Amino acid sequence: MLTKDQFNSLKSIYNLFYNVADQGLVWLKELNINDSQKNHIEKLANIIHLITNLSDKIEGELDDIIIIVEENLKEYILHTYGSNKKIKKII
DSSP states (O other): OOHHHHHHHHHHHHHHHHOOOOOOHHHHHHTTTOOHHHHHHHHHHHHHHHOOOOOOOSSHHHHHHHHHHHHHHHHHHHHHTTTTTTOOOOO
């Protein structure tokens, strides 16, 4: 089961990921339905693999993985979209 902080962090990550892929919006909508930490770790692994080209398995506690993915995703979006491209949503 997700804590309130984990829920809010995942909501933020999926919203950020929506700037990169429409799948983020689907996951954002599913967040209220699925509170399995294992499921969200798999989704976060998919995000990190997409934005960093890493293929290593992601291991650790959900809170640690959230921090790593969030920081990498923010850097990826800033680098990829920068000020030249319009971002779908602002958090």
